[in-house]
Amino acid sequence: MATKMKIKDIELSIKELDAKEALDKLYSIREETGLSLDKLIAKYLKKKDAFDKEKARYDKMCAYEKDALKSGIEFIAGVDEAGRGPLAGPVVAAAVILPKGIFIEGLNDSKKLSHEKREKLFEIITKNALAYGIGMADEKCIDDINILNATIKAMEEAIAKLTPLPELILTDAVKLRNVAIRQLNIIRGDSLSVSIAAASVLAKVTRDRLICEMDNKYPDYGFANHKGYGTKDHIEAIKKFGICPIHRVSFTKNFVVT
Structure with a gap:
C-alpha cells in the first residue's frame, strides 16, 4: 500500500511537467529508489511520442x-x-x-x-x-x-x-x-x-x-447551431419566417417563398 501511495505521489509530482521532463524524473527516481515505475514510464513514453509527432507536424507548417x-x-x-x-x-x-x-x-x-x-x-x-x-x-x-x-x-x-x-x-x-x-x-x-x-x-x-449573439436577437433561425450556414433546418426557417436583417439577400433569394 505504501508503495502504491508513493507511486501515486510520484505521478502527482510530474503532472505539470512536459513528457520529456517527466521521463527524466521517472528514470532518476527509479534509479534512486528501485521502485517499479514501468507503467508510468510507458504512459509518458506514449505522451512523448505524441508530442514529437505534433512538433514535427507543426515544424512543417513553419x-x-x-x-x-x-x-x-x-x-x-x-x-x-x-x-x-x-x-x-x-x-x-x-x-x-x-x-x-x-x-x-x-x-x-x-x-x-x-x-x-x-x-x-x-x-x-x-x-x-x-x-x-x-x-x-x-x-x-x-x-x-x-x-x-x-x-x-x-x-x-x-x-x-x-x-x-x-x-x-x-x-x-x-x-x-x-x-x-x-x-x-x-x-x-x-x-x-x-x-x-x-x-x-x-x-x-x-x-x-x-x-x-445574433441567435439571441433572431431566435427563429437557430444561428447558434449552424452559424449561418445553409443547413436544412436553416433553409426551412427561411422558407417559414422569411429573411431577417443579417441574412445575405444575394445568398438567400432562392429560398424565400414569395
Missing part, C-alpha cells in the same frame, strides 16, 4: 515563415477569413504576427479543430501574438460588392490594424489588391502555414461569437 526569416524578414503576418459560405452574417478576417520560434501545440486550420480547441487556441494566440487585427464586412457589404470583394476588404482592414505593419503577408490563396506589402498567396495555406492557421482561428472564433 516552412514559409522560416524561409522568410532566413531572407531577413522579421514581421510576417498570416491572414485568413471565416464566413465566405454562410447565408447570414458577416465575413470576418484576421491578421496575425506571431513571435519568432513560438510553438503553439495543436494549432491547425480552424476547420479541423473542435469548438473547444479553437476557443483555447484563441486565448493563446491573442495573448502571445506580437500583433493581431480583425476586419469584417457585413451582409449588406457582401450583397453590394460580392463575397470575394467583401473578403478582400475585410482582410485589408485587418492588416491595417497591425502594429507593427508586416513586411510579408501570407494569405490562404486570396490575392489582396490595395496593400503595398509583399504577399504570398498559398493554396490551402491554413493547413500549410502556422501564421495563416492562427489567423483562421481568430477569424472563426470571432465570427462564431458574433453569430451566437
Whole structure:
C-alpha cells in the first residue's frame, strides 16, 4: 500500500511537467529508489511520442515563415477569413504576427479543430501574438460588392490594424489588391502555414461569437447551431419566417417563398 501511495505521489509530482521532463524524473527516481515505475514510464513514453509527432507536424507548417526569416524578414503576418459560405452574417478576417520560434501545440486550420480547441487556441494566440487585427464586412457589404470583394476588404482592414505593419503577408490563396506589402498567396495555406492557421482561428472564433449573439436577437433561425450556414433546418426557417436583417439577400433569394 505504501508503495502504491508513493507511486501515486510520484505521478502527482510530474503532472505539470512536459513528457520529456517527466521521463527524466521517472528514470532518476527509479534509479534512486528501485521502485517499479514501468507503467508510468510507458504512459509518458506514449505522451512523448505524441508530442514529437505534433512538433514535427507543426515544424512543417513553419516552412514559409522560416524561409522568410532566413531572407531577413522579421514581421510576417498570416491572414485568413471565416464566413465566405454562410447565408447570414458577416465575413470576418484576421491578421496575425506571431513571435519568432513560438510553438503553439495543436494549432491547425480552424476547420479541423473542435469548438473547444479553437476557443483555447484563441486565448493563446491573442495573448502571445506580437500583433493581431480583425476586419469584417457585413451582409449588406457582401450583397453590394460580392463575397470575394467583401473578403478582400475585410482582410485589408485587418492588416491595417497591425502594429507593427508586416513586411510579408501570407494569405490562404486570396490575392489582396490595395496593400503595398509583399504577399504570398498559398493554396490551402491554413493547413500549410502556422501564421495563416492562427489567423483562421481568430477569424472563426470571432465570427462564431458574433453569430451566437445574433441567435439571441433572431431566435427563429437557430444561428447558434449552424452559424449561418445553409443547413436544412436553416433553409426551412427561411422558407417559414422569411429573411431577417443579417441574412445575405444575394445568398438567400432562392429560398424565400414569395
